[in-house]
Amino acid sequence: MDSVQVRPMREDDLPSAERASAVTFSEAERTTRRVSDPEPEPRSAADSKRWIDRMRFFLSVDPGGCWVAVGEDAGVERAVGFAISQNRAGLWFLATYGVLPGYQGQGVGKRLLDAALAHAGGRPGIFSSSVHPGATRRYRMADFSLHPQMRxxxxxxxxxxxxxxxxxxxxxxxxxxxxxxxxxxxxxxxxxxxxxxxxxxxxxxxxxxxxxxxxxxxxxxxxxxxxxxxxxxxxxxxxxxxxxxxxxxxxxxxxxxxxxxxxxxxxxxxxxxxxxxIAVRGMPVxxxxxxxxxxx
CATH class of the missing domain: 3.40.630.90 (Aminopeptidase)
Known part of the structure; x- marks a missing residue:
């Protein structure tokens, strides 16, 4: 979507990105929940603060791996997607990644993931993936092997x-x-x-x-x-x-x-x-x- 800009994340993006994260993952939980699972609860204020603090840490350590997709709502810029990745020596990992439901299927997620993967610089990679069909398709096309997890x-x-x-x-x-x-x-x-x-x-x-x-x-x-x-x-x-x-x-x-x-x-x-x-590339589980x- 041309009206959505993908750019490096800044610290002042974090509150808006957290709200996008809360909505995105709450909707994902709602659509994939088992009948026996409890209804998803809204992210608490304490959990929201922990999310922002954690992403601020990632920004401070390796800002080159942190990307945000922004659009305008009534003239105000807001996050509609995010991809937070990090390099640690010879390993790349994706800490969190998502796109608001209303912006999915429009290429925003691909642009975000491409930016995060470019930061990997050919390193082996690892991350934890949801079962979202669009996301898992992109991961497999990026040569990640997908290993089912249990809980x-x-x-x-x-x-x-x-x-x-x-x-x-x-x-x-x-x-x-x-x-x-x-x-x-x-x-x-x-x-x-x-x-x-x-x-x-x-x-x-x-x-x-x-x-x-x-x-x-x-x-x-x-x-x-x-x-x-x-x-x-x-x-x-x-x-x-x-x-x-x-x-x-x-x-x-x-x-x-x-x-x-x-x-x-x-x-x-x-x-x-x-x-x-668990998605891995260039490394065993x-x-x-x-x-x-x-x-x-």
Whole structure:
């Protein structure tokens, strides 16, 4: 659409881009929800602030990967689409991407994704994808392989929780070995992302030099990112997350090479279902690993 401009994102675009994100993903949830799923709820003010803070961080670290599509509404410029990608050493990842429903099917998404992919500079890439037919078509045409993901949901049966040892609270001085583990699993370390996540999440680590691993847990005990050198360590970390869970919990981004997570979830009496894809190009699906939606 000629009236829509795709350009590098600026910090003052963030409030408008957040509103576009909230509408886009709420509509996607509504159209793809299972009959048994609860009705999607509007994004809370706290979640909106977290989205803006996270995207501001990405803008500060790698602004060249951050793009916005803008149109005019009653003479006022507003975001109608966004693509936030980042380079970390030899890896490119897409943190978030979407186009308002009323602007889909008009080439806006392609222009945004093309700009983000140009920033990759030929690096291997990874991101978490929805099941949106138009988006998945574009990803496949860009040579990404799409690997189905599973999720596990429910209330943990606390009688199933095992005794876990060998774990401790993580610190900033763990980042060096964590980045090396990241590099072994996903081509490149998370680099500055670790500092951001440590400021907003709980970090649990296994410092066993033969079988290291780490997991970031949110304030509800959900594993937001998990990486390990061995499935046994990964299972310990996931059990720690489940032990910290409050009420209904979620384990997501589970791919076929990460069946160890399914075993833990089933043992804890969680229900299994399907959700979207992990898309990769020029790299295998990481394992033992549970990706983060935004930091991959």
């Amino acid at each position: 596990m949901v429910g209330t943990v049966d606390r009688s199933t929780l095992p005794v876990i040892d060998g774990l401790g609270e993580g610190r900033a001085d763990d980042f060096e070995w964590m980045d090396q583990l990241d590099q072994d699993l996903r081509v490149a370390g998370h680099g500055p992302d670790h500092g951001y996540m440590l400021g907003t999440l709980r970090l649990v680590v296994c410092r066993d030099r033969a079988r290291p691993g780490y997991a970031y847990l949110d304030d509800q005990g959900q594993a937001s990112l998990l990486a390990a050198a061995h499935p046994e360590t990964a299972q310990k970390l996931l059990w720690e997350a489940l032990a910290s869970a409050q009420g209904t919990t979620l384990v997501n981004c589970i791919t076929a090479p990460n069946a160890w997570a399914i075993d833990v979830g089933l043992a804890a009496r969680l229900d299994i279902g399907q959700e979207g894809y 990481p394992a033992p690993y549970l990706a983060s939606g935004h930091f991959l």
